[in-house]
Structure formats: C-alpha cells, structure tokens
Amino acid sequence: MRLTTKGRFAVTAMLDLALRQDNGPVTLAGVAERQRISLSYLEQLFGKLRRQELVASVRGPGGGYCLARDARKITVAQIITAVDEPLDATQCGGKENCLDEHRCMTHDLWSSLSRRMYDYLDSVNLHDLMVQQRDKTTHRVVVHDHAVRPGVSEMVRVQL
Amino acid sequence: MRLTTKGRFAVTAMLDLALRQDNGPVTLAGVAERQRISLSYLEQLFGKLRRQELVASVRGPGGGYCLARDARKITVAQIITAVDEPLDATQCGGKENCLDEHRCMTHDLWSSLSRRMYDYLDSVNLHDLMVQQRDKTTHRVVVHDHAVRPGVSEMVRVQL
DNA sequence: CAATTCCCGATCAATTCAGTCGACTTTATA
DNA sequence: TATAAAGTCGACTGAATTGATCGGGAATTG
Numbered sequence: 001m002r003l004t005t006k007g008r009f010a011v012t013a014m015l016d017l018a019l020r021q022d023n024g025p026v027t028l029a030g031v032a033e034r035q036r037i038s039l040s041y042l043e044q045l046f047g048k049l050r051r052q053e054l055v056a057s058v059r060g061p062g063g064g065y066c067l068a069r070d071a072r073k074i075t076v077a078q079i080i081t082a083v084d085e086p087l088d089a090t091q092c093g094g095k096e097n098c099l100d101e102h103r104c105m106t107h108d109l110w111s112s113l114s115r116r117m118y119d120y121l122d123s124v125n126l127h128d129l130m131v132q133q134r135d136k137t138t139h140r141v142v143v144h145d146h147a148v149r150p151g152v153s154e155m156v157r158v159q160l
Numbered sequence: 161m162r163l164t165t166k167g168r169f170a171v172t173a174m175l176d177l178a179l180r181q182d183n184g185p186v187t188l189a190g191v192a193e194r195q196r197i198s199l200s201y202l203e204q205l206f207g208k209l210r211r212q213e214l215v216a217s218v219r220g221p222g223g224g225y226c227l228a229r230d231a232r233k234i235t236v237a238q239i240i241t242a243v244d245e246p247l248d249a250t251q252c253g254g255k256e257n258c259l260d261e262h263r264c265m266t267h268d269l270w271s272s273l274s275r276r277m278y279d280y281l282d283s284v285n286l287h288d289l290m291v292q293q294r295d296k297t298t299h300r301v302v303v304h305d306h307a308v309r310p311g312v313s314e315m316v317r318v319q320l
Numbered sequence: 321c322a323a324t325t326c327c328c329g330a331t332c333a334a335t336t337c338a339g340t341c342g343a344c345t346t347t348a349t350a
Numbered sequence: 351t352a353t354a355a356a357g358t359c360g361a362c363t364g365a366a367t368t369g370a371t372c373g374g375g376a377a378t379t380g
Contacts, residue, residue: 061355063356064356113281189325198371219377325379326378340361341363
C-alpha cells in the first residue's frame with residue numbers, strides 16, 4: 001500500500017461521497033468540483049475503488065457512486081490499499097536491501113513501523129471522518145492536532 | 161521527511177558504521193560492499209548525513225566516517241530526515257488538496273498519522289538497533305514481528 | 321610523490337504521479 | 351426512439367523522483 005496524494009485524493013473523495021450519499025448516487029463530476037480533483041483522475045481511482053467493492057456505481061442519468069457498505073465498515077487503510085497497486089519489486093527481502101538470504105539488519109524496524117501505520121489507518125473508518133468533519137463545519141472549530149514540527153511539511157514513504 | 165529505499169539505505173549504512181567504528185573510521189567502500197549499496201550513492205547520502213552532523217569524516221588513507229555523537233543520541237528519524245529534502249510543494253494546505261483557505265477535510269487524519277510515524281521513528285535510536293542486531297547474529301534467532309499481512313509487500317508514502 | 325579516501329557536480333534510465341484525451345456502454349427521460 | 355447524463359476503459363503525456371554512474375577534484379597519510 002502506498003499513501004500519496006493519490007491515497008489522500010481517494011480518502012477525500014470517499015468522504016465527500018459519504019457525506020452526500022443520502023440524496024442518492026453522487027456524481028464524480030460533483031466530487032471533482034467540490035474537492036478540486038481532476039475528473040479523469042477520479043475516474044481512475046473510482047475504477048479501483050469499485051473493483052475492490054468499496055463503492056457501487058449507478059450508470060445513466062441520475063447515476064453516480066454510493067458506498068458499497070456502511071461507512072463504519074470502510075477503513076482508511078482499505079481505501080488506500082485499494083487505489084495503490086502492490087509493489088513487490090522494492091520489497092525488503094530481495095537482493096538489494098537484504099543481505100544474502102537473511103533479512104536485512106533493519107528489516108524488523110520497517111516491519112514494525114509499517115504495522116503501526118497500517119494499524120492506525122485501519123482503526124479509522126469513514127464514519128469517524130464524517131463525524132469529525134460535521135463537527136468541524138458546524139462549530140468552525142480548528143482542531144489542534146500537534147503537528148510534527150511547525151512549518152515543516154515533508155514526505156514519508158515506507159516499505160510495508 | 162521521506163522514507164524510501166533511500167532512507168533504508170541510510171539507516172542500514174549508519175548501523176553498519178555504528179557496529180564497526182570501534183576500529184576507527186569506517187570506509188564507505190566497506191559499507192558499500194557489506195551492505196550491497198552503490199558506493200557513489202552512499203557518497204551522496206553521507207554527504208547529507210555529514211552536513212546534518214550525524215557523522216564526521218576523516219580524509220586520506222585510513223580515513224572514513226565515524227558517528228558524530230553517541231549512537232544513543234542518533235535516532236532513526238534524524239537519519240531519515242537527513243537524507244531527504246523537505247518537500248513543501250506537495251504540502252497539504254496548498255490549493256490542490258485543501259479546499260479554499262480551510263484545511264482539507266482529511267488534514268487532521270494525515271497530521272495524526274504523520275505524528276505517529278515520526279514519534280515511532282524518533283523513539284528508536286542507533287544503539288537500539290545495534291543491540292538488536294548483535295542479539296540476532298549471536299543467537300541466530302528469527303524475531304517474529306507480526307507482519308502486516310503475510311506475503312504482501314507494499315509501499316506507504318505519507319504527507320508529514 | 322603516490323595512494324587512499326572523501327567530496328562534488330553532472331548526467332542518466334526507470335518508475336511513478338497526476339492528469340488528459342478519446343472512444344465506448346449503460347440508462348433515464350423527453 | 352433520440353438524446354443526454356453518467357460511468358468505463360485504454361492509451362498517452364509531462365514532471366518529478368529514485369537510484370545509480372561517471373569524472374574530476376581535494377585532503378591526508380606514508
């Protein structure tokens with residue numbers, strides 16, 4: 001699983017969808033406009049989300065996408081893994097990172113980190129995000145979420 | 161901060177160095193051979209590690225690199241942030257991800273995830289890895305570290 | 321002086337990301 | 351039935367990043 005803008009887009013789009021599906025299917029065109037995401041790109045992402053059975057599609061006029069199941073049953077980890085192809089190539093265990101036939105010296109470190117990340121992402125579901133979002137827009141409260149280091153925005157990419 | 165093979169290479173190389181620096185400076189050529197990492201690539205990484213004052217260099221014959229301070233005072237997070245340039249471009253808060261002037265709907269989610277990752281990586285220092293590695297090579301014990309999902313190796317990339 | 325080692329910049333192929341485009345299928349409804 | 355709305359699919363693109371390579375230095379030891 002990867003987490004990039006791709007994964008963020010997917011989660012954001014799914015949340016938009018979750019917040020609006022009471023009025024029937026939600027069109028990608030709408031999501032694209034509200035969330036400022038390219039429509040064509042969204043189509044690609046939702047193709048994957050549909051194949052992973054996280055959303056269901058309705059064709060034709062009045063159509064769009066709905067969640068395939070209850071928002072409580074869709075975790076962020078599922079969304080992210082759905083939109084990203086697994087990458088076996090860069091796996092720790094190949095000749096490049098791991099030494100000989102043994103796991104490389106830092107294998108356990110990455111495994112442990114990956115597990116923590118996955119567990120966290122899997123502990124948050126769409127319903128949680130919906131509640132959080134509704135509270136925010138209702139009360140206009142800025143949630144203080146102790147940033148890692150103020151002003152520093154960086155990327156993390158990790159081997160699972 | 162990013163974490164890719166780049167970061168893993170850096171941590172692996174630093175660990176190799178930490179385990180061998182008792183005999184004086186460790187050459188990059190040695191690290192490259194033992195860890196199967198391209199020498200030129202290592203040079204690039206150690207240039208950054210030196211500029212971040214995580215290692216110190218000694219030129220000339222018999223030269224090489226040493227840790228710039230005690231292994232207990234060097235965390236994995238420091239190593240990883242050292243070798244990766246900060247990326248302000250893809251920051252959540254720009255026009256692309258965040259809506260209008262408000263933080264995007266999933267901002268808190270990514271912040272929280274990033275914080276957890278950083279905290280974990282910052283809680284592990286080089287000395288921890290040295291002890292772990294020595295135990296492993298001594299007892300030849302395979303540490304069971306509950307992989308996320310068996311056989312699945314994937315990438316995670318995350319906004320900090 | 322010669323060998324060793326770090327230092328630095330330029331360049332490169334492969335991959336991925338994010339987006340675009342064009343053509344197609346399904347379906348509601350006028 | 352004709353039209354338009356909407357999803358479906360595949361190919362393609364430019365930019366960025368990764369990991370690597372190469373050549374030429376500079377410092378230091380003996």
